[in-house]
Amino acid sequence: MTLLAETPELWDVVFKMPVERLRFIEAQAQKAGPAVLDVGCATGMTCRALREAGMAPIGVDINARFIDTARTKDPAGEYHVGDMRTFQLSRASDLLICLGTTFSYNLTNRQVAQTLRNFHDHLRPGGRLVVDVVNAIAFTGAQPFRRLSRHTFNREGEEAVATIRHGLDLRAQTMTEQVTWRRKGHAVRKDPAESLRLLFPQELAFHLEVAGFADIALLDGWGGDAQGFSGRRLIALATRPG
Template identity: 30%
Template sequence: MTTSPPRTEHTPDHVPAPDAQHADEGAGTAYSARHAEIYDHIHAARGRDWVAEADAVARLVFERRPGARSVLDVACGTGAHLRRLREHFPVAEGLELSGTMREIASARLPGSTVHRGDMRDFDLGTEYDAVLCMCFSMGYMASTAELTAAARSLARALAPGGVVVAEPWWFPEHFLDGFVTGSVAESDGLVVSRVSRSVREGRRSLMTVRYTVADRAGLRAFTELETYSLFTHEEYTAAFTAAGLDTTYLPGPPNGRGLYVGVRT
């Protein structure tokens, strides 16, 4: 079952950027090492509530699979959601392509496994009660073929009757061409400013982001380009259906883009 997404304007949240990668990372990654180091500070300044989001996602899972005990967070980043999810699920693991982000998540979550993997083709040989893909990471897929491959990977990691929760990027009709925004994060001797401008290029959104970082060691600045595909609601739904998921779209929270919730049939 699906419902149609709303038509609303937005203030883009910050997401990882794809220009600088570890040698072991492929096209599916979107985190540079320098960005990973300031990622949590940026999100804190922008008001992202990791605890509330993790609690809400856990409720969606338990509504559809009471007694769920295991969760895999795909594209888990620094493990901010996982830190809270461990309070809901006895087994809480992550999967991340970025080496720097994996290192941060592993240090933050002793005792939890953070696997290296690409959402387009990972296969851990394990089935989980729930698989998550938050922070609009599926928007990094470059085509509908990649989107479908990612959906199939998520579904393959599920036990029968298990639940996928995925946060999409903006739908084409919601994206604001030329949108600009900025923020400043200050904490523990670190100040990070971020300004961005987003434009549309065909079926993609291109966000140019400029960072200035000040700490006791000095002042530095860098620019990153974040590229996302503007998939339609119908394309997301088709990908999840092809993966064998009975999917519902829930508009709105947590960040204006809504969530897809699918159950493995």
Template identity: 25%
Template sequence: MARGPVAAKPPYGGIAGVYDRWMAADRIPYEEWFAFTSRRFAEAGREVRSVVDICCGTGVTVRRLQEQGFGVTGVDASPEMLDIARRRAAPGTELVELVLPDERLARLGRFDAALMCFDGANYLTGEDALARTLGHIATALEPGGVVVFDLSTRLSFEAIAAMGGFGERFDDFGYTWDTRHEPGSAHYEYLVTLTDPDGREVARERHQQRWFDRDEVEAALTAAGFTGVAVHDNYGEQAAGPRTRRDTWSARLP
């Protein structure tokens, strides 16, 4: 019997179960991320023992931070991703479902550091959403606390948009990706369709992201009370430049 149309799901509501295989270690340079983050933690104005991992997804970064001895609280907007994170993280790990910006982030506790990796901040598309979230992070950090986060740049978004629709097949699933751009704006929409081994649609999702001007990000960090603001090229030690595809920001509270 033919199936009816598949209802659209919130971001990661359908792809959570295949996300880790889709974004396997050979695609995501986790080791480079952790090396960069460790260096920034070492430069913080205090010993870093507790971390809030924002947009923690399936908990890969949560688990790795815990293996390094940090106490970690995870935050994500997707309950499906958090379900996987609970199975991966240490027993008793606090994992909180929040759609940012949300002032409850500021009340989760007092942390020595905050981390937001892999384009999580690009989902902050609403008016002043990035600035408000950075303000909540600042409130949640101890004096001298450090924040590290990344943002895909305009160059990265334009490169993906230039590809138009594309897709890929794995052993037991496939996907198609279609990019739509609002002309003259920083906003992009991604339509992601997940298929089974026979090519039948099993899930559809709509993802909305945007890029940020560096002056805008620096102003938001400064307004939130951060100092020592720096932006590097994709988790390396080279300063970000005009050809950077992923800005990696770090800053600390006085």
């Protein structure tokens, strides 16, 4: 397990919710309806913000520690431990969101297909899906790939420095990240490596079509940060046909 997965309070120091992403999701929920399902909800930050905006969100995450924290921070909310490929809820949603690289933990085509089918089954007919993945195009071409990066997080007196070793497997279309953490008062912590699937825009559209989705739209940013599909962000919107 990685340090972030083990330590929900560190996740809340490291993760900053992009305002433009929240506005985008709120606008989608206003069109689709208030029953929002956030798959990979972590500690429930997006669910809490959506509830404050008048929606009725439910959060699902594979990490029981994150779900415990989400329930503590939002006792009126509804949160479930579940795997995106297999969770089963009785309520059909108006809008299902899967954000911030959660979907990229589907490493194989079979896992991608299984997850999209499960998402399809948790939407009402006419319901909308928003998936946010890592764009494979950003890793092709001549631009140099950074092998090492360093990030400092500082919030409410907590400082954490993450040194990340990046790897790339072009055949498998995966990116690997191995994080080493340095925090005041803690021993240096070396996480196991984690892999993320890289998807090309039309590859994602194809998987969505095969899973039964229609009205597929591809975006390269939440608004204002578009990079002509050459950046790392790839967002798909789709509808479960009515």
